[in-house]
Amino acid sequence: MSVINDHDPVTEIYISSAMPGDFFALLKPRVMSLVVFTALVGMMAAPGEIDPVLGVIAILCIAIGAGASGALNMWYDADIDAVMSRTKSRPIPSGAISKSEALGFGLILSAFSVAILGLAVNWFAAGLLAFTIFFYAVIYSMWLKRATPQNIVIGGAAGAFPPMIGWAVVTGGVSLESVILFAIIFIWTPPHFWALALFKSDDYKLAEIPMLPIVAGEASTKKQILAYSILLAPLGVAPWLLGFASIAYGVIATVFGAAFLWFAWRVYKMDEADRKMLPAKKMFGFSILYLFVLYAALLVESLLPKLLNLIGIA
Amino acid sequence: MKPIELTEAQVKSRRSRNIAIALICVGLVVMFYLITIVKLGPSILNRAL
Known part of the structure; x- marks a missing residue:
């Protein structure tokens, strides 16, 4: 006591x-x-x-x-x-x-x-x-x-x-490889968070946080999302282009990068009057999947040879 | 001097925190032991007495 x-x-x-x-x-x-x-x-x-x-x-x-x-x-x-x-x-x-x-x-x-x-x-x-x-x-x-x-x-x-x-x-x-891994997440972050900020802008306004949709407007934010997505799509493929991931990873990254661009395009074309902002919500969800799939592909590729070596196949 | 009477919730939360801290301490002991064994290996015994 x-x-x-x-x-x-x-x-x-x-x-x-x-x-x-x-x-x-x-x-x-x-x-x-x-x-x-x-x-x-x-x-x-x-x-x-x-x-x-x-x-x-x-x-x-x-x-x-x-x-x-x-x-x-x-x-x-x-x-x-x-x-x-x-x-x-x-x-x-x-x-x-x-x-x-x-x-x-x-x-x-x-x-x-x-x-x-x-x-x-x-x-x-x-x-x-x-x-x-x-x-x-x-x-x-x-x-x-x-x-x-x-x-x-x-x-x-x-x-x-x-x-x-x-x-x-x-x-x-x-090394260059780890800088690429860094860059993928670094360039992925703005479109991921701005998609969230679009449909949560009232929250950010209430808290007086200068998120892009509040300061620069929704139209500018949509443009920025698209611009960063255009940068991200080829960057996601870079591990294959630079030779530290296989073509299987390259195909996955290309397909998912194209899908990311498509979602960003849908957000870009989203009507100003649309307050449900379904395209932005979908883009936010897909962006999480995108990063997970790319990194999971890299993980599988790096683990597979080690596992095969362990069981004596390779 | 006036004693503080803790409420039932405060006693319960303090006990839970104490248990959590105890578990973390045990975890740290195990971790330091493992680090020592992995980093030094058998050479930990190879020293002048």
Whole structure:
């Protein structure tokens, strides 16, 4: 039982009622699962080998680091999360966790994930992870998000680093291949988020976040979505063109890239009066599938020879 | 001096958090053990006494 001085009003003392699940929600588990997946692809696609135990620990560190940056983002953005329908049930605005708890949690996990990755694997990968956390929490959340409609263009780099970190875990460095893996997610992020911002623009307006549809208008956003999609479609095929993926990957990337363009074209042609914005919703859904399929194809291609080798076929 | 009476929800959540922290500590011990074995291997025993 705790004991306090009579002069301290009991009402001023905060006693947490947060459950472990609330802290887990601070890590943005859905974003974390995407980070785990893309980092795993980077790790598997990289030339060279890593001990499986260290590989699992590296993925865990990258996941926790990504989760920590999510917690720091929720700490900083608690005020705007409270007014947006998509985010108002998050642990801080819902009252489950205090801001200081989230800050402490995020900082401790950041330090632990970077230190363990550095000690167990290599300090280059750990440095990249530290930079990713800094980029998401400080550059994106604290600076760009509320300052410019280009917030998610530049901030998208934070989500694009995990495959590069996975690659660095195995090779200890960066190469053209890992830059391509980074670039695919980097160029994919703006059309993905702007499709969401189109049909959630009321939310962003309420929170006074300068998303492109609010600042530049829907017509300009649709043009930008199309422009980035035109860049993305050939970039998705680049792993095959540069020779680090097979023609099977090339065919998949071409088909899905063409479909991405078609969805972007449908958004571009979407009527201004259409408030249901079905094409934008479909594009948002397809963009997630697109990234998953491309990275899954790369994962299968990198795992297949290893599996065949393991069972003695190749 | 006035004692603070925790509510049932606060006691329950504190117990849950304590269990979670204990599990994480055990996980860290296992992880550090595995890292040591993988990185040093049998040479961990190969030292001057």
